Amino acid sequence: MSEFRQKCIGKKSLIGSFAAIPHAVAVEVMAQSGLDFLCIDWEHAQMSRGMIENMVRAADLHQVPAMVRVPGHQPEAIAAVLDSGAQGVLVPRISTAAQAEAAVKACRYPPQGERGVGPGRAAGYGYRIPEYIAEANARTVVAVQVETAEGLANIEAIAAVEGVDVIFVGPGDLSVSIDAIGAQGADKLNAAIRTIIGVTIAHGRTAGIFCASPQPVGQWAAIGASFFILASDTMFLGAGAAANYAAARAELARGERL
Known part of the structure; x- marks a missing residue:
């Protein structure tokens, strides 16, 4: 079993981020920031399969586990990212x-x-297919994202599925799906999230959630969540740039008053 999967199913607290910038340099920068893992966001970012493989390579270089959020449910997409070494x-x-x-x-x-079996990067381009097949099932983290009203209604059945390691809450889409958008929907959304996390833990699965900022991490950790994806590289870039420009303009104004 991989150390990453062992930590996931062992409910060790992990904090990672989405990697949405389609370049290995961005992965290397994020990999040195102190996070526990990266989740390459193929669902919402514009990137090719070849770029995903290079991003996985970059994460491997810094010994940071990389997983991939695939665009949908297609087995071919799932196989492709696992073949890349995710x-x-x-x-x-x-x-x-x-x-x-x-x-x-x-x-x-x-x-x-x-x-399906293929001679991809994970299998040493064919040189170690038997060894890879023997270890892959135990190494691969299977995380499913629950983010719809239907998923909320079916959470007991979803959490009972054998082989699911992590049930991950997507609060953004969930808020839209259950009509709990904004401040007026916060209580309804929080109740739904608590239900998903509670059922997940009751079934022995690991509960995870996306957090756009650090503040909610403690709130959800307190009720048992242990797998957190905090923002993304693009969000950090935007927030960091905005904060520094604002600070620089404040210093500029202060200097002009002297």
Whole structure:
């Protein structure tokens, strides 16, 4: 079993970020920032399969586990990122137990799943296929993202699916799906998140959630969440730039008054 998966299923607190900038340099910068893992965001960022593989290489260089959020439920996309060497997959928009079961099957080789065998980077380009197949099922983190009203309604069945390691809450899409947007919907959204996290933990799975800022991390950790994706490289870039420009303009104004 990989150290990353062992920590995930062992509910060790982990804080990572989304990697949305499609370049290895951005991955290397983030990898040296003190995070526990990176999740390459193929769902929302514009990137090629070749770029994803290079981003995984860059993470490997700095010994930071890289997983990939795939665009949907297609087994071919899941296989491609695992073949690139990603240590896990985050599958979005999981709303039923059947979808969760399909995600597990796409991530695992037989007999636990239906993943196809290929001579990709993870298997040493064909030189170590038998060894890779023998270890891959135990190494791969399978995370499913619950972010719809249907997923909320089906959370008991989803959490009962064998082979799911992490159930990850997508609060943004969930807020839209259950009509709990903004301050007026905060209580409704928080109740839904608490339900998902509570059911996840009750079934022995690891509960995770996206946090746009550091403040909610403690709130959700207090009720058992242990897998956190904090913002993204693009969000950090924007926030850091905005804060520094504002500070520089304040200093400029102060200097002009002297």
